[in-house]
Amino acid sequence: MTDLRKDFPLVDDIVYFDNAATSLIPEPVINAMNEFERRYRANVGRGVHRLTSIASQRYFNSHQKVARFIGADAGTTVLTKNTTEAINMVACGLKWNKGDSVVTTALEHHSNLLPWLRLRERGVGVKVLMPHPDGTLDLSAFELAVNDNTRLVAISHASNVLGTILPVKEIAAICNEHGTRLLVDGAQSAPHLPVNVKDIGCDYFCFSGHKMLGPTGTGILWMKDSDISPLLVGGGMIESVSTEDYTLAGGYQRYEAGTPHIAGMIGLGRAVEYLEKAGMDSVREHERRLTRKLLGGLASMENIRIYGPAENMERIGVISFNIEGMHPHEVSHILDEAAAIMTRSGEHCCQPLMRHMGLPGGTVRVSLYLYNTEEEIGLLLETLEEITRRL
Numbered sequence: 310m311t312d313l314r315k316d317f318p319l320v321d322d323i324v325y326f327d328n329a330a331t332s333l334i335p336e337p338v339i340n341a342m343n344e345f346e347r348r349y350r351a352n353v354g355r356g357v358h359r360l361t362s363i364a365s366q367r368y369f370n371s372h373q374k375v376a377r378f379i380g381a382d383a384g385t386t387v388l389t390k391n392t393t394e395a396i397n398m399v400a401c402g403l404k405w406n407k408g409d410s411v412v413t414t415a416l417e418h419h420s421n422l423l424p425w426l427r428l429r430e431r432g433v434g435v436k437v438l439m440p441h442p443d444g445t446l447d448l449s450a451f452e453l454a455v456n457d458n459t460r461l462v463a464i465s466h467a468s469n470v471l472g473t474i475l476p477v478k479e480i481a482a483i484c485n486e487h488g489t490r491l492l493v494d495g496a497q498s499a500p501h502l503p504v505n506v507k508d509i510g511c512d513y514f515c516f517s518g519h520k521m522l523g524p525t526g527t528g529i530l531w532m533k534d535s536d537i538s539p540l541l542v543g544g545g546m547i548e549s550v551s552t553e554d555y556t557l558a559g560g561y562q563r564y565e566a567g568t569p570h571i572a573g574m575i576g577l578g579r580a581v582e583y584l585e586k587a588g589m590d591s592v593r594e595h596e597r598r599l600t601r602k603l604l605g606g607l608a609s610m611e612n613i614r615i616y617g618p619a620e621n622m623e624r625i626g627v628i629s630f631n632i633e634g635m636h637p638h639e640v641s642h643i644l645d646e647a648a649a650i651m652t653r654s655g656e657h658c659c660q661p662l663m664r665h666m667g668l669p670g671g672t673v674r675v676s677l678y679l680y681n682t683e684e685e686i687g688l689l690l691e692t693l694e695e696i697t698r699r700l
């Protein structure tokens with residue numbers, strides 16, 4: 310993976326360990342976006358001139374590349390702004406009935422909790438399952454909570470705070486028994502593990518392009534069936550319109566009203582190609598090796614408390630910890646000042662989880678990606694040793 314680093318100019322100056330928030334972006338992705346802006350900028354799906362034809366084709370290709378990336382040879386792949394928009398599209402687009410219920414967990418990012426909590430205004434019940442301290446949840450909790458009134462289960466594939474990977478396939482099987490739809494928030498899984506939506510057996514899979522080497526303002530909603538109504542209506546998503554009525558287009562067009570983020574989505578397609586070339590199995594293995602080294606190093610230090618599953622459990626390279634007696638923001642600030650190491654500190658958009666774990670200030674979070682190195686982990690551990698020595 311080290312030869313990839315030349316594509317990420319920022320890694321020469323800093324250590325970037327905030328990949329769960331947003332990843333860095335490689336030069337080929339920037340070039341793909343620039344090429345659109347410089348050489349064939351035009352709107353998509355409108356008109357017939359040569360520029361719009363090229364732009365439309367490349368924009369269409371991005372849908373196909375993203376679909377292939379998650380093993381979606383069927384269903385509909387919609388390009389969105391981010392994971393948050395994708396989840397809200399499902400929450401707002403399903404036809405809810407009074408008495409329906411949604412099952413979710415306290416592990417969720419606010420983006421996979423608030424859209425469901427808001428449904429309470431419409432008479433929908435929301436059950437929130439509580440995880441164990443390492444972020445795991447018993448399947449029996451889902452078996453108990455899901456019944457024939459459960460319209461939807463909404464869960465993360467991997468936690469953005471603890472790194473825990475949830476048994477989504479087994480949860481899909483429970484949903485199946487009750488005719489319940491399953492939405493998987495893949496914001497932290499798709500960038501880091503091979504994902505196959507067919508294999509998972511979910512109905513909706515949501516993730517963010519900007520967390521997987523793509524530009525900001527890019528996300529994805531994959532749906533097994535196009536069974537939601539669109540969030541927005543307007544140009545670019547209709548079959549026909551009269552002054553009285555309109556007929557919606559089919560496919561992804563139905564859900565993409567207005568001019569999309571064309572350069573960004575073309576960049577997203579290039580980002581997917583980049584990851585495929587690196588190989589998602591290799592990305593996973595590389596991050597596993599770094600996670601092992603980091604967890605081992607942290608465990609050997611006094612005054613450090615690690616949260617989340619052990620290294621030998623199913624987990625991603627998202628590691629949360631605290632130094633006793635120090636606020637996470639203070640630690641993160643010193644890491645930046647002392648060694649140009651970028652980490653995330655605070656509640657990670659997971660206030661219910663932080664409250665459940667008794668961590669009002671949150672944690673320091675290190676999140677890894679393919680361009681990170683063992684040397685960078687070494688530097689982090691040395692700097693943390695130095696900080697704890699001064700306590």
Ligand SMILES: Cc1ncc(COP(=O)(O)O)c(C=O)c1O
Binds near residue numbers: 392496517
């Ligand atoms: C698990 C999870 N879900 C949802 C989101 C929201 O992603 P976005 O800000 O791209 O909408 C994040 C972002 O960190 C996340 O980690």
